Amino acid sequence: MAQPLTLTQSHQTTEELVALYGEQVKNIHNEMEAGTSVGAEFLGWRNLPNEAPELDNVMEVAAKIRELAEVVVVIGVGGSYLGSKAVMDALAPYFEKNSDDPEILFAGQNLSGPYMKQLLNHLEGKEAAVIVISKSGTTTEPAIAFRILLEYMENRYGESVNDRIVAITDKSQGALRELADRSGFASFIVPDDVGGRFSVLTPVGLLPLAVAGVDIEQLLSGAKAAVEDFSSADIATNKAYEYAAVRNQLLSEGYNIEILASFTPRFATFHEWWKQLFGESEGKDGKGIYPASVAYPTDLHSLGQYVQDGRRELFETFIQFAESEEDCGIPTSDENLDGLNYLSDKSMNEINEVTMHATMQAHRDGGVPIIHLNVGKHDAYHIGYLIYFFEAACAMSAYLLGVNPFDQPGVEEYKKNIFRMLEKPGVVEEK
Structure with a gap:
């Protein structure tokens, strides 16, 4: 062939x-x-297509989100969102989407106040769900977006909010893992041996794609x-x-x-x-x-x-x-x-x-x-x-x-300047 x-x-x-x-x-x-x-500890992407980690669970959770939500907000930055958005956009119709598919929106990839405010306004009157993707849970851009959207979702849905939030994060540590375990969110693992920009064929990319209606088995x-x-x-x-x-x-x-x-x-x-x-x-x-x-x-x-x-x-x-x-x-x-x-x-x-x-x-x-x-x-x-x-x-x-x-x-250099300029506690002013 x-x-x-x-x-x-x-x-x-x-x-x-x-x-x-x-x-x-x-x-x-x-x-x-x-x-x-060099860097062999991050070669896990080479076997992902054959292993398809958590695929059955991805399909099950995606089906539940599709039933619950008209709009799904995917929170992430860099490899945590670019892969799934790239595939969605490449396969989506130019104008009219399938009426059975929820609208997929993205947050945490920018720090624009108007963008976030208008996103919150857009969610009003629509059934919503959130997928938050972060290995640590403390990366500035997605962490800010999640804090805002978590408050919005908790105020709107109360005790049932846990059914509408899915976390994709480290298997055992980090702020987002701790929150997911404590709150009872559905969660998936960012594999330790796969870096963010190589992660589109892990749940990082596959869950948002499945929610969007993409045939991830064919992918x-x-x-x-x-x-x-x-x-x-x-x-x-x-x-x-x-x-x-x-x-x-x-x-x-x-x-x-x-x-x-x-x-x-x-x-x-x-x-x-x-x-x-x-x-x-x-x-x-x-x-x-x-x-x-x-x-x-x-x-x-x-x-x-x-x-x-x-x-x-x-x-x-x-x-x-x-x-x-x-x-x-x-x-x-x-x-x-x-x-x-x-x-x-x-x-x-x-x-x-x-x-x-x-x-x-x-x-x-x-x-x-x-x-x-x-x-x-x-x-x-x-x-x-x-x-x-x-x-x-x-x-x-x-x-x-x-x-x-x-x-x-x-990538860490600009972050050091942000933390210093915003006077993050524990960050020492460099002379």
């Missing part, structure tokens, strides 16, 4: 990449397999197929490792910015998940490729000029979905004032695909290296496959750079 994803790039032949990186990739792969690589099936397809240590047969190798080769030649590009509007949030995945995993020790993204063709009319003619330090990775379930034809006009009758035998999807290939050719001719990822269909199975592809590629790419893919030491 053909793989659901193909990778095409003309910068280096596969044979050249094998010669440059083959042995190093095999060594890194074998170290991950043996659990001896996991796609990821499970990817585990098998990307199990080889050989660049010549492992497209995730080929992607990692060509990225690092481009970086060595001075291309230090990668732009993820797609022509599918509902894929924009997936770009944000991808940026966190690679940005937090690679951007340390003065190293890393800067991850950026564009939504074409919209951004061809803004950033397209820079990509075509600006500084030659960037490369592009295009994601294409080969099949679409819906399309719209171009009508014929008797007057043809806009001159578009030459397109009347074509559909919008056909024109969109031609525009993508024309853009790739123009940018390549302008000196921008191009990587093309073609994904078979736009459904939960193929999104799951793509998630695992990027996770496997990201881990290998970071290891090739010589950094730990699974820590994020720089």
Whole structure:
């Protein structure tokens, strides 16, 4: 059976990449397999599709929430919300949602007073539930959002509030675990061996997705197929490792910015998940490729000029979905004032695909290296496959750079300043 994803790039032949990186990739792969690589304590994501932790319980709790609530607020920041929102947005209709599915809203990813106030106003008159996701329960942004929403839910639902709150947190410690155990909220575990940005295939991502009506079994099936397809240590047969190798080769030649590009509007949030995945995993020790993204063709009319003619330090990775379930034809006009009758035998999807290939050719001719990822269909199975592809590629790419893919030491710096400026008790003013 053909793989659901193909990778095409003309910068280096596969044979050249094998010669440059083959042995190093095999060594890194074998170290991950043996659990001896740096950060190996966070390699649990590699087996998630096959293990599907707490899947039955996830489905059961999701069904109860769907019965209770018209609106579900998911509280989290970073990997605690981006993965689920990326998949939801990628699979959701553009305009009308399924009437059986609750509305999914997010909080704790910002500190905007108007956002929170308007969210609370929006909940009035609607049956509500809350899913709060935090390993510690004390991360500033989601902790503030949960404190506010917990008070709102307690005032509104009284003793029955526990049926409407689910916590996803550490298995044994932390403020949120203590509160969940004391209050009797339903709860799930954030696995100790899976970091936040790799957690979309744990209950962190799966519960909100199941509540939203996403087929999480198909999502996991796609990821499970990817585990098998990307199990080889050989660049010549492992497209995730080929992607990692060509990225690092481009970086060595001075291309230090990668732009993820797609022509599918509902894929924009997936770009944000991808940026966190690679940005937090690679951007340390003065190293890393800067991850950026564009939504074409919209951004061809803004950033397209820079990509075509600006500084030659960037490369592009295009994601294409080969099949679409819906399309719209171009009508014929008797007057043809806009001159578009030459397109009347074509559909919008056909024109969109031609525009993508024309853009790739123009940018390549302008000196921008191009990587093309073609994904078979736009459904939960193929999104799951793509998630695992990027996770496997990201881990290998970071290891090739010589950094730990699974820590994020720089994230703490801004927090220290916040605590100092807000005069958090116990925080000492630095001289």
